[in-house]
Amino acid sequence: MEAKQPGTVQARSAGGMGNEIPEVPHWFMFVRYAQIVLTFVVFICSCVALGQTHGWFLGWGAGFSLFTAIYTAFFLAGVLLVPRFAPQLYFKWFCLGAEAFAVLWWLIAFAGLADWAGWLGTWAKYYGAGTVYGACAAGAAFGAINWILFCVTLVFYSIGCHRHRVAKMNGGGGLEAGGASLGPIGVQNTGATQPTYEQPAPPQPYGYQEPQQYPTVPTPAPSQGYHS
Numbered sequence: 001m002e003a004k005q006p007g008t009v010q011a012r013s014a015g016g017m018g019n020e021i022p023e024v025p026h027w028f029m030f031v032r033y034a035q036i037v038l039t040f041v042v043f044i045c046s047c048v049a050l051g052q053t054h055g056w057f058l059g060w061g062a063g064f065s066l067f068t069a070i071y072t073a074f075f076l077a078g079v080l081l082v083p084r085f086a087p088q089l090y091f092k093w094f095c096l097g098a099e100a101f102a103v104l105w106w107l108i109a110f111a112g113l114a115d116w117a118g119w120l121g122t123w124a125k126y127y128g129a130g131t132v133y134g135a136c137a138a139g140a141a142f143g144a145i146n147w148i149l150f151c152v153t154l155v156f157y158s159i160g161c162h163r164h165r166v167a168k169m170n171g172g173g174g175l176e177a178g179g180a181s182l183g184p185i186g187v188q189n190t191g192a193t194q195p196t197y198e199q200p201a202p203p204q205p206y207g208y209q210e211p212q213q214y215p216t217v218p219t220p221a222p223s224q225g226y227h228s
Contacts, residue, residue: 022092022160031149036076038169042109043069045139049116052132062114065139068102069111072146075102076110092161099157110143167221 040128042065049062075098117136 020092021087021090022103022157022164024160028153028156031153032076032080034147035072035149035153038149039072039076040067041142042139043073045088045113045135049132049135049139050201052135061109061116062136062139063112064105064112065109068105068143071105072102072138077098096154096157096161099150099154103147103154106143106150110140110147113137113140113143133143143226147168147172 046062046066046069050066077100113136117133117140120133120136155175
C-alpha cells in the first residue's frame with residue numbers, strides 16, 4: 001500500500017531495480033479511494049451520454065472522458081495492487097509519469113464535457129437531449145473534482161520521490177549519514193594517527209640559574225713510601 005506515516009523519508013524495501021516505494025502522508029490512501037469512486041461515476045456518465053446519442057450524434061467530450069476513465073482504472077489498479085502482489089515490478093518513476101498523464105487527461109476530459117454540456121444546454125429543449133445534457137454536466141463536475149484530487153496526489157507523490165532520491169544520495173557516497181563519530185573534545189575520529197606534541201617546560205622564577213654539571217675527576221690513590 002502507498003499509505004505512510006508523515007514526516008519520514010525512509011522508503012520501503014519493496015520495489016524492483018532499487019525503486020523503493022516513496023513515503024506519502026497517511027491520508028494519501030483516502031484520496032485514492034475517492035479517485036476510484038469519482039472515476040466510476042464519470043465512466044457511467046460518459047456511457048449514458050454516448051448511449052443516448054445512438055451513434056447519430058457523438059461529442060468528443062464524452063468519448064475522451066470514457067478513455068480517461070478506463071486509463072485511470074488501469075493506473076489505479078497498478079499503483080494499488082502491484083506493490084502488494086508483485087513488488088519486484090514496481091517502478092516509482094513510471095508511476096510518477098503515469099500520474100502526470102492522469103492529471104493531463106482529466107483536465108481535457110472535464111473541459112470537454114463542460115464544453116459539450118454548454119452547447120447541449122442551448123439546444124436540449126428543442127431536440128430532447130435533456131438526458132445527454134445532464135450526463136455531460138454531471139460528468140464535467142465530478143471530473144473537475146477528480147482532476148483536483150489527481151493534482152494533489154501528483155504533488156505529494158513527487159515530494160516523496162524527491163525525498164527518497166535525496167536520502168539515497170546523502171547516504172550512498174563517502175561516509176554514511178550519521179556514520180562519523182565525534183571524539184571527547186569535538187574532533188572527528190577518522191581513524192588517522194593524531195600528531196603528538198612535546199610538553200613545554202614549566203616557567204622558572206626570575207634569577208634562577210640552572211645548576212652546571214661538572215665532570216667527575218677520580219680521586220688519586222695515596223702514594224706509597226719508598227723503601228730501600
